[in-house]
Amino acid sequence: MTNPILDKHPVIQLQQVTKHYGLGEAQVRALDGNDLTIQRGEFVAIMGTSGSGKSTLMNIVGALDIVTTGSYELDGINIDRLSDDALSVVRNRKIGFVFQSFNLIPRTTALANVELPLAYRGMERKERRRRALAALDSVGLGDRADHGPTQLSGGQQQRVAIARALVTNPSLVLADEPTGNLDSSSTSDVLDLLQSTHYRGNTIVLITHEDEVAARAQRVIHLVDGRIASDERVH
Secondary structure, X not given: OOOOOOOOOXXXXXXXXXXXXXXXXXXXXXXXXXXXXXXXOOEEEEEOOOOOOHHHHHXXXXXXXXXXXXXXXXXXXXXXXXXXXXXXXHHHHXXXXXXXXXXXXOOOOHHHHHHHHHHHOOOOHHHHHHHHHXXXXXXXOHHHOXXXXXXXXXXXXXXXXXXXXXXXXXXXXXXXXXXXXXXXHHHHHHHHHHHHHHHOOOOEEEEOXXXXXXXXXXXXXXXXXXXXEEXXXXX
16 A cells, blocks of 8 residues: 655665674674665565664664764754764654563553653643643553553553654654564554554554564565665565
8 A cells, every 4th residue: 555645755864874893803794885765654674684784773773873884864864973962852853662672661651651752852741641642542542541551461561652652743663573572463453553653654664573574564674794685665
């Protein structure tokens, strides 16, 4: 299904990106000269075995790390030489993260967890509560707003994490193995939710090692030894 929100302005633009660790003979070339463009509204899965570079690529795309050489533009912003503080602002305003381990604060409510990115932004409490409740409604958990993570199933916790990722209306939703800790039923529910989120116009990059998870994406990229080995549109 083609997303009608697609336009010509890339959300992600990598040009000849390398990432090296160490020096001399001990140097590891985690990424080795990659070009990658992801347009607004795309749903892309990135796959690769352990050591392929997919985690490093995720960290670069998520502005959690910077390139060694090359350039990276996120929604038109060149982030290669931004300060740590500026990178934090970019992450808060441009990226919604969804992690395998949910990364929810355990001793607070679902609502408070979803509010958190807005609180970091300094948004007034009444408005951030309104937005957080709307985000929870959008993932089918409006009636669980006052529940803590331990009162929710794994699938419900991941839905809270997705609501938190969406509440800032980010340019990019970056999901790192989002179904890795879920049973098959919850996996299907979470993938359905990500797919419907994509159909509403969100740009999604999904890191996974599972073929059945990647099959939900429009486009699948395989990394081998730090390089993009294939980049195929599947839907």
